[in-house]
Amino acid sequence: MSTRQHTPKFYETMSFRRKMKKSFVLFLLILGSIVILSPVWWMISTSLKTPGEIAQYPPSFMPESFQWSNYVKAWQTAPFTRWALNTIFITVCVVIGNVVVNSFVAYGFAKIRFRGKNLLFTLVLSTMLIPGFVMMIPQYMLFSKLHWINTYLPLIVPAFFGNAFFIFLLRQFFKTIPDEMIEAAKIDGANHFQIWWKLAMPLMKPAVITVAILSFNGAWNDFLGPLLYINDEKLYTLQIGLQTFKGTVQTQWHYLMSASVLVLLPVILIFFFFQRYFIEGSNITSGTKG
């Protein structure tokens, strides 16, 4: 601040200022964490309250008594078990499709030389710029012509034809495999198919897991697809089921919130166990964009 020379007071020293700055940032982060986590806490605490306690003002932060039975009752009020099994089935199929097909295509773009490759890859990237909603109506017309309405095919089959973002992600990883390694495998008599499956896939396991997790999240949380294609309540997924459940129980928030917690639980568990793979996906996207 001052231009004159003098011995710095303790609060003017670098180390003090640095400490102040750190404490300030720490304070902000703790404050922010409370803000971020409070909705999650609110969901859990509401799910354990009685309807009377939810309606009272001012609201309580801690349930007076934990109504664990809310969970059982909410689950039994609607065919949630059936919906959960449907969702698991679709999700497993979509994840398999995404992992196998996108890594296959990505290997082609990363490690095989052919004419027009760069042009085609630009085309892959440019499809990411088409808003999904623009595609929704024409795809619906196609799938209804194929009589796929009210089946899982419109939800599963497209996963076996590649996804631009996943192809891009995996290609970035596959490119890091040295060409010498591929050449060596070729000399040993392996063809590209074997190299992809036996060399590239195991080598790039973290990337493959990243794609698996991201596509798990996408399929588990997919609302639009099932809303559009599934009419039969027995075939509903959890997302559509939850939306229907909202209509059934109206404003019984203790049931709505306990069902919501259960629907989100698998996603939360996977997030905590596989966090680093989410971060991996972001790293590659930010590091190579431009």
Added chain:
Amino acid sequence: METAYESAKKRKQAAQKDIAEPVKKYRIKSLRKREELSGFLFISPWLIGFVALTLGPLLFSLYVSFTNYNITSKMDFVGTQNYHNMFFNDGLFWTSLWNTLYFVAFSVPLTTAGAILLAVLLNQKIPGIKVFRTIYYLPAVLSGVAVYLLWMQLLSPSTGLVNTALSWFGIKGPAWLFDPEWTKPALIVMKMWSVGGGMLLYLASLQGVSKAMYEAADIDGASAFRKFFHITLPMITPVIFFDIVTSLIGGFQIFQEAYVMTENGDGGPVNSLLFYNLHMWNKAFEVFDMGYASAMAWFLFVIVLVLTVINLKFGKHWVHYGGGDEK
């Protein structure tokens, strides 16, 4: 069945023949051809998908937008009538376009700025920083109907958490989803909660900024403020650019939030949550006017395309690509 000996002999002969082959070029050429063929084999799933699930349907819907197609019976050519109706005879079309532009204009800059700020905070060397990163990222993985239901509860005018918290500061919170003035801000608040997803992208790029630059700036006595605006921001412009392009496209897709958080997707109070896609959805799947809905879809496509092209054009002027980076 031939014996192992015979087949070995045959292979040896074939090998000798190869060596003796006068035109070596031919072999190289055929190898290259095989490489090309396997290249196309590998990308064929995507190629087929692109033609059958993207390009074909897209072109078909362009045609449909000039007809009165209703999936079951009609498909007569009606010229530009759908487009004409859209621009001149459908007030809700303009309402929905306005609602969507409002949402995009506020949510994109706010989430981008929020994500950058958060990433800078989370890029400090502070004990427990990894735990903080996990906490802030968590909302980004939570999505779908459960989260919308949660926010309906949080934004409840009298007993919701948001208005309760505001009342501690003496602020009387609005009715959020029940007040047409506040429905869109309510969705923007909800979007801000999951700003951690973008944060992670920026964090990764912040960690790539070389320490040497900050050290040099320290020697010159630059303030933290100056360092942020003259080193940090320019170095992460490629990610900002990517984020803006993708979140702009994403912003125009807003639908589910409005569909779930209003009564059966009716557009909320005074149609204040009738977003473009919701209107398109109602046209396509409530009254099955596929021609009209296709016209809407194509108009949306054009808007997004134009905005993306503008982005790309302007991007050249402010995006800084550091030397040595892979483009």
